Amino acid sequence: MTKKFVEKSVFITGAASGIGFETALAFAGEGATIIGTDINQAGLDALKLKIEGIGAVCHVHLLDVTDEVAYRALVSQLEASNLVPDIVINNAGLGVIRPFLETSSEDWQLTLSINVLGVALGCRLFGGIWQQRRMPGHLVNVSSMAAFTPLGNLSAYVASKYAVEGLSEVLAMELQELDISVSCVHPGVINTPIVHHDEMTSIDPVQLERLQRHYVDEGVHPSVVATDIVNGVHNKAGTILSGKQVGVIALLKRLLPRKMYRKLLISNGRKIGYMSEKKHS
Numbered sequence: 001m002t003k004k005f006v007e008k009s010v011f012i013t014g015a016a017s018g019i020g021f022e023t024a025l026a027f028a029g030e031g032a033t034i035i036g037t038d039i040n041q042a043g044l045d046a047l048k049l050k051i052e053g054i055g056a057v058c059h060v061h062l063l064d065v066t067d068e069v070a071y072r073a074l075v076s077q078l079e080a081s082n083l084v085p086d087i088v089i090n091n092a093g094l095g096v097i098r099p100f101l102e103t104s105s106e107d108w109q110l111t112l113s114i115n116v117l118g119v120a121l122g123c124r125l126f127g128g129i130w131q132q133r134r135m136p137g138h139l140v141n142v143s144s145m146a147a148f149t150p151l152g153n154l155s156a157y158v159a160s161k162y163a164v165e166g167l168s169e170v171l172a173m174e175l176q177e178l179d180i181s182v183s184c185v186h187p188g189v190i191n192t193p194i195v196h197h198d199e200m201t202s203i204d205p206v207q208l209e210r211l212q213r214h215y216v217d218e219g220v221h222p223s224v225v226a227t228d229i230v231n232g233v234h235n236k237a238g239t240i241l242s243g244k245q246v247g248v249i250a251l252l253k254r255l256l257p258r259k260m261y262r263k264l265l266i267s268n269g270r271k272i273g274y275m276s277e278k279k280h281s
Contacts, residue, residue, distance in 0.1 A: 003031035004234045011035040011078075011085035013065050013122060014092030016043025019142065019187065022226035023089060028056035030230060035078065035085055037063035038092070059083065065092045065118030075125045084133070087233060088126045089140040090119040093160075100155040108156050115160035116167070123171060127180060136179040138233055141168045145188040145246050148253045151265060172238060181236050186250075187225045188243025220244060 010027045014020035015036030021043065024034045028051045036047050036058060044060035051058035061074055078084060093115045096107045123139050130137035144161040146154060168184035175182060225242040232240035241247050253261055 003029075004230065005087075006031035008086045009033040009035060009083060010087045010089065011037070011122075011126070012089040012091055013037050013063065013118065015047055015060075016040035019190065019222045019225050020089070020091040021047055022222040023091065023229050024058070025050060025054075026223070026226035026230045027087075028054060028058065031056070032087075033057040033083075034059070035083060036060045037065075037074070039064050065090075065121065066113040068121060071121055071125065075129070079129065084129055084135075085126065086136070087138045087140065088122055089142070089229070090122045091140075091142045092118055093142065095154065095157040097153050097157075099153055103156055111156040111160050112163075115157070116163045119164055120167060123167070127171075127175060127178075130180055131178055136181075138181040138183065138236070139168075139171060139175075140183045140185060140229060140233060140240075141171075142185045142187070143168070145186050145241075145243065145249065147186060149249050149265060151268070181233075183229075183232050183237055183240055185225070185229055185232070185240045185242065186246060188220070188241075188246040188249075190220055190222055190225055190243060 005027055010032045012020050012024050015024045016038035024036050024047055028034050034051055036044055038044050041062055048058045048060050063074055064070060096103060096111055119141050141164050143164040146158045147161040147165040150158040165184055168182050172182040220243050228240055228242040
C-alpha cells in the first residue's frame with residue numbers, strides 16, 4: 001500500500017505526549033519526516049527513538065509556543081536547514097479546571113497564551129513562509145469538542161477552544177487563494193494526561209476522581225485522533241471530528257433549542273465530574 005505522506009514534512013507542537021505524540025507516529029508511519037516540538041525533552045527523546053525505530057526521520061526541538069523570540073529562531077533554523085514543513089499541527093495546549101470565579105487572571109493569561117496565541121503564532125510564521133515561497137501548505141489547529149459542548153468549570157479552556165475554531169474559519173477564508181489548507185480538529189473525550197495536572201485543578205477531589213475515571217473508561221486512545229487527523233489532512237477536510245459520539249453531539253447543538261441543549265450539558269457535566277452534583281434541600 002502506498003504511504004500517504006512520503007517526501008512530506010510535518011511540524012507538531014506538544015509532540016512529547018498524548019495526541020501530539022501519537023499524531024507524530026501516525027504521520028511517520030505514512031512516510032513523513034517529523035519535526036516534533038515540546039517543552040518536555042524526555043518525551044521528545046522517546047518520540048525520536050520510536051519514530052527512528054520504524055525507519056522514519058524525526059527532528060526534535062524544545063519549544064515554548066508562548067516564546068515568540070524562540071519560536072521565530074526555530075523557524076529560521078528550519079528554513080536554513082531546508083526543513084520548511086508542508087504541514088503544521090498546532091496541538092500544544094492545556095486545560096484549567098476551576099469555577100469561573102476562582103479562575104485567576106494568571107490562569108486566563110496562561111491558557112490563552114498557549115491555546116490561542118501559540119496557535120496563531122504558528123499559523124502566522126509558517127503561513128508567511130509558504131506565502132513567500134509560493135508553496136502549498138496545510139495548517140491543522142487542534143480545538144476541542146468543548147467548542148460546541150461547553151461544560152462548567154472550564155471557562156478559560158472553552159473560551160480558548162472557541163477562539164481556535166473561529167481563527168481557523170477566518171484563516172480558511174483568507175488563505176484559500178494561497179493554496180494553504182486549514183483543518184480544525186475537535187477531539188472528544190480522549191484518554192490523555194490533560195485532567196491529571198493537580199496544579200490546574202481546584203474542584204472537589206471526589207469530582208476530580210470521577211472525572212479522571214470517566215476519561216479512562218470512556219476516553220478513546222490518542223492514536224484514534226491521530227488516525228483521524230492523518231486521514232483528514234489527506235482528504236483536506238476543513239473539520240475533523242474525533243472520539244465517541246462527537247458527530248452526534250455536534251448535530252444536537254444545531255438541532256436542539258439553546259435552553260434544552262444547556263440543560264443536557266449541565267446534566268452530563270454533573271454525571272462525568274466537571275460539575276458538582278445538584279444539592280438537594
